[in-house]
Amino acid sequence: MILLRLARSGRTGPLLLVIGVFIALALPWMIYPPVALDIACWALFAAAVDLLLGFTGLLSFGHAAFWGGSAYCTGLIALHTGMPFPVAILGGAAFAALLALPIGYLSVRLTGIYFAMVTLAFAQMIYFIANQWRGLTGGENGLQGIPRELFGLDLSEPFFFYYAGLPFVLAGLFAAWRIVRSPFGRVLVSIRDNPARARALGYPVDRYRLLAFVLSAALSGVAGGVFAIGHGFASLDGVYWTTSGQAVMMVVLGGIGTLWGGAIGAAVVVQLQDFLATAGFEETGIVTGLIFIVIVLLFRRGIWGTARRLLSPTGRPS
Incomplete structure (x- = not known):
């Protein structure tokens, strides 16, 4: 009843933040810690994709370049400089943002399927470079044994x-939340809904889209860097197009334009994949694909989007 009253009053944001932080802190006590880390990283990655898809109206199939590119950059910094892993993660995020500048500059003038295909093409180019530049990336073997150095602390x-x-993931999610609730975020929504009217009001649409693209890439880079350090490796899977597709699927499952829905979608997909892999079922894509179809057909707004709609028919993005 309390949640229902808060939802109707439009004040669920702070409560959801508290609940989300509590769940994040308790997660490794409830499930296997590496799986908990995967959920946290994919949740941030999905939020980054939703920032572009749900609030800017741009569907990107190229975000694997930023997730995987940051993973490689983070791994290289940690392996060859001996810097603490937070520095390596921030370096990977900076690399992802820099990589997004030329890609975004050439892509944001397009919309719809054309934007999606161009970003996919750039991501595949990054995949080809990572595969061929074996002396730097390790090729098919990837980067292995990435250390978790932090001033001598044992984080093995x-x-x-x-x-x-976790602080990097929470900081990234908080940054995404602040972005969508800022005046900048409101302009992004107006561009998503009616770019011609936004231009008529004097907003440089392409610049806003480019900045949103870079911010989304930077957040994706943080997620990819934490993932690489946590697992101790960076591989070609991180820059392959299926990584982008999985993040988009998580956003759709949770609810496009909800931000927090991506975290729910990430939890569902990662937990399901872990359960099927543990059970010895190899074709996990069949099951996740069927669930994706059911969710899309029965819950057009996604899991969280449908729940929020039921709680507050006129509610704002939380």
């Missing part, structure tokens, strides 16, 4: 590293 246990990497 996944349970302890989860709490060391």
Whole structure:
């Protein structure tokens, strides 16, 4: 009843933040810590994709370039400089943002399927470079043995590293939340809904789209960097187009334009994949694909989008 009253009054945002932080802190106590870390990283990645898809209206199939590119950059910094892993993660995020500048500059003038295909083409180009530049990336073997150096602290246990990497994920999610609730975020929504009217009001639409693209890439880079440090490797899978597709699927499952829906979608997909893999079922894509179809057909707004609609028919994005 309390949640229902808050939803109707439009004041669920702070409550959801508290609940989300509590769940994030308790997660490794409830499930296997590496799986908990995967959920946290994919949740941030999905939020970054939703920032572009749900609030800017741009569907990108190229975000694997930023997730995987940051993973490689983070791994290289950690392996060859001996810097603490937070520095490596921030370096990977900066690399993702820099990589997004030329890609975004050439892509944001397009919309719809054309934008999606151009970003996919750029991502595949990054995949080809990572595969061929074996001396730097390790090729098909990837980067292995990425250290978790932090001033001599022993973070080899996944349970302890989860709490060391969690602040980066929470900071990224908070940044995404602040972006969509800022005046800049309101302009992005207006551009999504009616770009011609936004131009008529004097907003440089392409610049706003480019900035949203770079911010989304930077957040994706943070997620990819934490993932690489947490698992101790960076591989070609991170820059392959299916990584982008999985993030988009998580956003659609949770609810496009809800931001928090991506975290729910990430939890569902990662947990399901882990359960099927543990059970020895290899064709996990069949099951996740069927669930995706059911959700799309029965819950057109996604899991969280439908729940929020039921709680507050006129509610704002939370």
